[in-house]
Amino acid sequence: MRLYICTKCGKKFVEERLFCPSCLSEDFSESSINGATVSDRVQLFATPAKFPESYYVLLLSNGELKIFCRSDTDIKEGMKVRLDMEDSQHRCR
Numbered sequence: 001m002r003l004y005i006c007t008k009c010g011k012k013f014v015e016e017r018l019f020c021p022s023c024l025s026e027d028f029s030e031s032s033i034n035g036a037t038v039s040d041r042v043q044l045f046a047t048p049a050k051f052p053e054s055y056y057v058l059l060l061s062n063g064e065l066k067i068f069c070r071s072d073t074d075i076k077e078g079m080k081v082r083l084d085m086e087d088s089q090h091r092c093r
């Protein structure tokens, strides 16, 4: 998964931005995240249309970066997961 880092203030984003909302800089460097650790999870039963009837939303952490992602399977806290982008949704397995 791609990571965009503001070259002025160091803030990190998982989506490409025209400018940094913190310092308004337009310069970013690119990096990538291979994995992150599950720090919290919740199972959803009332899900939006076009999504499965039930799935998990995981809160992942990778250093100071926190990312939400969707998972079809239950992945316990402390486990390492791989991140994929699918239809601009973060998925992990």
Ligand SMILES: [Zn+2]
Binding pocket: 006, 007, 008, 009, 010, 011, 020, 021, 022, 023, 024, 025
């Ligand atoms: Zn910045």
